[in-house]
Amino acid sequence: MTVENRYDVIVAGAGHNGLTAAAYLARAGMRVLVVEKNDWIGGAAVSRSLHEGWTYSNCSYVCSLLRREIARDLELPKYGLQVIPYEGGASFTRDADYFAYYSDHNALKREMARHSAKDADAYRGYSQAIMRQCRFIRPFLLRDAPDPASLHPRDLGELAYLVKKAHGQGSRELGETLKFWTMSIGDFLDEHFENDLIKAHLAGSGIIGTGLGVYSPGTAYVLLHHYMGDIDGGIGAWGFARGGMGAISNAIAASFKDHGGTIHTGAGVEKILSKDGRVEGVALEDGKVFYAPVVASNMDIKRTVLHHIDAAELPDDFTKAVRNFKIRGSSAKLNIALDRFPNFPAAPEHTSFLRGDLHVSQSLFELEKAYDDWKVGRWSEKPYIDMLIPSQIDPTMAPTGAHMMTVFVQYAPYDLEVDGVRSAENWNEKQRTAMAETVLDQMSVACPDIRERVVHMEVRSPLEIEREVGLTEGNIFQGELTFDQLFFNRPVPGWSQYSLPIKGLYLCGSSAHPGGGVMGAPGANAARAILRNETRHGRMKGYAA
Amino acid sequence: MSIFTDPKLGLIPGPFHKKLEEQNRAQNWYDWAGYSAPGVLDSVEFEYFALRNQASLFDISPMHKYRLTGPNTTAMLNRLMTRDVRKIGVGRVGYAIWCDEEGMVIDDGTLFHLGDNDWRLCCQEQMLTWLLDAAWGFDVSVVDETHCVAGLSLQGPTSYAVLEAAGLDVSKLKPFDLSQIHHDLMISRTGFTGDLGYELWCDWDKAEALWDRLWTGGAHQGLRAIGYEAVNLARIEAGFLTAGVDFQPVHATERLHRGQTPFELGLGRLVDFNKGHFNGRRELLSKRETPRSLLMRFDVEGFKPSEGSLIYNRRRKEVGHITSGIWSPTAKRNIALAHVRMPDASRSSGLKAEIYTLQEGKWDTRMARLTPVNKAFFAPPRARATPPART
DSSP states (O other): OOGGGBOSEEEEOOBHHHHHHHHHHHHTTOOEEEEOSSSSOBTTSOEEEEETTEEEEOSOOOBSOSOHHHHHHTTTTTTTOOEEEOOOEEEEOTTSOEEEEOSSHHHHHHHHHHHOHHHHHHHHHHHHHHHHHHHHHGGGTTSOOOOTTOOOHHHHHHHHHHHHHHHHHHHHHHHHHHHHHHSOHHHHHHHHOOOHHHHHHHHGGGTTTOSSOTTSTTHHHHHHHHHSOEETTEETOOEEETTOTHHHHHHHHHHHHHTTOEEEOSOOEEEEEEETTEEEEEEETTSOEEEOSEEEEOSOHHIIIIISSOGGGSOHHHHHHHHTOOOOOOEEEEEEEESSOOOOTTSOTTOSGGGSEEEOOOOHHHHHHHHHHHHTTOOOSSOEEEEEOGGGTOTTSSSTTOEEEEEEEEOOOSSEEETTEEEGGGOOHHHHHHHHHHHHHHHTTTOTTHHHHEEEEEEEOHHHIIIIIOOGGGOTTSSOOOGGGSGGGSSSTTOOSSBOSSBTEEEOSTTSTTOSSSOOHHHHHHHHHHHHHHSSSOOOOSTTO | OOGGGOTTSSOBOOTTHHHHHHHOSSOEEEEETTEEEEEESSOHHHHHHHHHHSEEEEEOTTSEEEEEESTTHHHHHHHHBSSOGGGSOTTBEEEEEEEOTTSOEEEEEEEEEEETTEEEEEESSOOHHHHHHHTTTSSOEEEEOTTTEEEEEEESTTHHHHHHHTTOOOTTOOTTBEEEEETTEEEESOOSSSSSEEEEEEEGGGHHHHHHHHHHHGGGTTEEEOOHHHHHHHHHHHTOOOBTTTBOOGGGOSSGGGOOOTTTTTOGGGOOTTSOOOTTHHHHHHHTTOOSEEEEEEEESSSSOOTTOEEEOTTSOEEEEEEEEEEETTTTEEEEEEEEETTHHHHOOSOEEEEEEEETTEEEEEEEEEEEOOSOSOOOGGGTOSSOOOO
């Protein structure tokens, strides 16, 4: 062992959470190394140029969940991060109409009334119900999930905080909360609204990235997960990172390096080394070995535990629980370079809602059918699509006058069925192209000239997402966001506080509480746990502390 | 005549009013020196982000503008201003302040050096009487151009690209340079936002044509007309002061001791004692070391904007107040400008702001720690790059 290959902490994976953990630890004075298998950093928060002049946010494509405590602690604006909110959105119908979502309350109410006077009136109650849940859950994002079986003072303290918050809600609100956490988004929307198009528009956030249908229990929480973020305090607002989502990772990395951190790219972790139940370091694919008493894995729990640790080092029941962790791939992605702005014949001229998220799903029934296709191993015949043209707002993404489009596609299975056989290996160029054609057909509902506008297109099935980013089965959240896998059950019961059964080994990615999204919270929380458990002074500084 | 139809009452339209009215969805007009000016045209948030991310147009025509010409103009201005205006070359713009004989700041503004002994002063407060008084004994003519020169502030990272698309070449303009593009259009690389940006000056009756020209060029650059509320967020991030908010122009105060010296406003760098006599010099020499308070920049704990909060020291004694306080959407910090009395301002540790909040019918208060900040809250490198970037 030499000084050159010894560190205080090694972080495996330069995703935004790994970098966040690393940046906090470096600020606390630790010598930190981040290792990354790709030649670039960012994981799923990445910007790449695959066609000259255009930049894609290849994986994650919009930003809201990133905790402002973290942006402030790590001084991300100083290191180049600028987050820009976008306005509104719309769902287009097949008969040249649309439902537009405006950020302006009055405009939204008038638009809803155009489809249903009752729904326009009901919207206030709906949004208050959601906001009440957001208010309840937001404080927990940057706190540890208490272990309910533990008598440790900190767990008791966290549990007391939870009870106090829950008690403060009153019995009616608490009942509402428990119901909300377990019900389906379809049922929740049916309780409030009557119009199919409005319901379809609002339901999207309940299924994004999740292997569940709109009527599957637990999808109401998934919607909440997409609402609990904020931009500058505007809860539920979404935006773009200027320069693409990679700007977030790059800013965190710059903050990290400025505080003495080192990033080693181009070689992933082959093995997390341990001896006598204590972590020792990492061996990389390129043969290099680095040593540290603490290793934090930004990889998902399955990849970390099942592929990079000697099974003999781990308790069997833990390994079994990890094997059963649900992390199913359910989405695909198209990134498109456009020669100019596509034509949306239904939209009025100069409308603002085209700057937001655009959809073409007509009803909850259609969305549920799309889920049925996925269950049998096919991509949806009429997929849910979440498409945006960020280059309208972010001038850095495409040449002047040209545009960049990001299209999130749901559902697409990981283990694709072809001729009665389900396998990830079935994803090939032919299948990807066929899926892209299905998606382009679906997009044509909103913009019929889309095929003529395409200059370059990147098609990513769950398999590509797994292979390139490293997310098991291409699941964007590093594990599904259902109640059985959330809070003190995330990733598995008994191991919700970032440490794993090998001493000195931590989990700092979205498989840990509070879960997926470009939030940074798992990374910050893991850093706090590492400082508390592994250092003498033990205190993290900043708002995320 | 009924007061309801009296044409002399109310606000009057400025040179860009028709254009602004077309875009005014918020119906939010305010009184800027008698003109109806937009506080918000659409939404503060999206106007602000046009400014910081693409390009924004803000009508600054109601600013007071005075043209000073004649053989003694530079000498007269040097007697009036606290800084040495001889250092502002022809084709340059300088930020300046001027004081009364007590050393109290009358106003701040920008001085455009248009030609030999040819200057324009642009400021917030009315200044004609004071300029005429100051010009007494000098061979200088003072003309109020407020109502004949229109001004348009084009700010944001794509502002250079907007001008380029409109066929206006400003690639060589450095910050604080000005250029007479043609006889009825002047462009200066100036602004009140701390970002890349330009101010365009033309005759009142050429205003609409200029607006249209920019708009045609800016179609692909995300150009957006904006109101004052968005500009205000940007200027606080840049750490710029607003007259009547962050300082009291002494000519606009009845309580004369409410005036402030340049040193109290953190503008000591604009006072040059070596250049010869100027208004307020004697008093400023004696007041230099004894400021009563300091205008400070703070990073405020938490996320609640602190505007209007009182400031307390460690012993819970009230020692100042926040003049401007916002959550900065770009710096992602809770920022504030504040007056803090001496000696607490020089110690400046242990200060807290008492912030009041109203949420769903319940008032609350919280004490937020204040951390002094020396530099601007937001000062992007793109604001200084020449030639400027297009995005």
